[in-house]
Amino acid sequence: MKPSAQHMNWLLNRAYKCILDLQQNGGNIEELEQSVHALENKISSHVDDVALHTKWIETVGGIANALTATVPGITSYKNGLAVSFPATSNSTAAVTLNINGLGAIPIKNLNGVAVSNLKASGVYTVRYRAGAFILQGESEVEIGKQIIKPSTTKQTILKWLHDGTGYVEGDSNLTASNILADKPILMDMPKSAEQEQIDALTQAVAELSLLVGGGA
Structure with missing residues (x-):
């Protein structure tokens, strides 16, 4: 470089x-x-000075989650050391990188979470810092599949890009007829015909009560 x-x-x-x-x-x-x-x-x-340049690794060895590489000039891991490499296969768990047999170092995102979703033929740049290789260009990192199941509490959607396979779970029982009256849930749902009739009768009774009360 x-x-x-x-x-x-x-x-x-x-x-x-x-x-x-x-x-x-x-x-x-x-x-x-x-x-x-x-x-x-x-x-x-x-x-x-290896810390001032990003070393290109043409071919990485090892297996999908335990990568190895041979890079001339690197004799130790030092803060600032950066390398770029193409992944040869999809990873399935937390990934480590071992350069020149110096030891397997975990690859992490900027938020400290282990990287586990490298894609075959994808090119990645990592920089060593305090015992970990930090993935660079975090804004383009995919966090993989997210599946969200509706619940009674607010759930956080992790930032970064998704791989397109995540979803919010559905439930066939989540229909208007199964929702209790006067219990709003996140959004207005269309009422069933039965509920419409109940609401109309309730309104009529209320109006009749006012008329009767006023005439008394």
């Missing part, structure tokens, strides 16, 4: 100042070589 634009601008500016200094102060070839050598060392140091 190439150095960032900011870093390249700094290097070019440093090179320009070195050349300008040589021109203005009559520097010699030896001084120029020393300046170039110093710049080469800085560039090499930048390239070798």
Whole structure:
């Protein structure tokens, strides 16, 4: 992965100042070589620092939920280490990644939940931090299937994207005729013909009571 634009601008500016200094102060070839050598060392140091670059893994091994990889230059897990890789199969449980035999590290979402829904041929980027590989680009992470069953309490729908297979459960008994009168549930449901008749009679009785009471 190439150095960032900011870093390249700094290097070019440093090179320009070195050349300008040589021109203005009559520097010699030896001084120029020393300046170039110093710049080469800085560039090499930048390239070798694995924490500053996202390493591409062309092929991951292992099994669906326990991935392995060989990546030149990585000798330990350090905060900031980032790698990208294509999943070779769908995962079915919490996923770990083991690079160069350094140990299996869990892959987690930003909220700390273990990632368990990698998709075959999907490309993922993770960054190491404090014992876990954190999945990057969380806004595009699917949380998989969610099944919601109506209940008497409010239920939280987890954020992030869904895989399209989730649903809210239905029940054939959830009909207007099975709902108690004067007990609203979330939304207005159409009344049955029987309930309409009961409501009409109730209203008529109430009106008759008012007339009788008023005439008394």
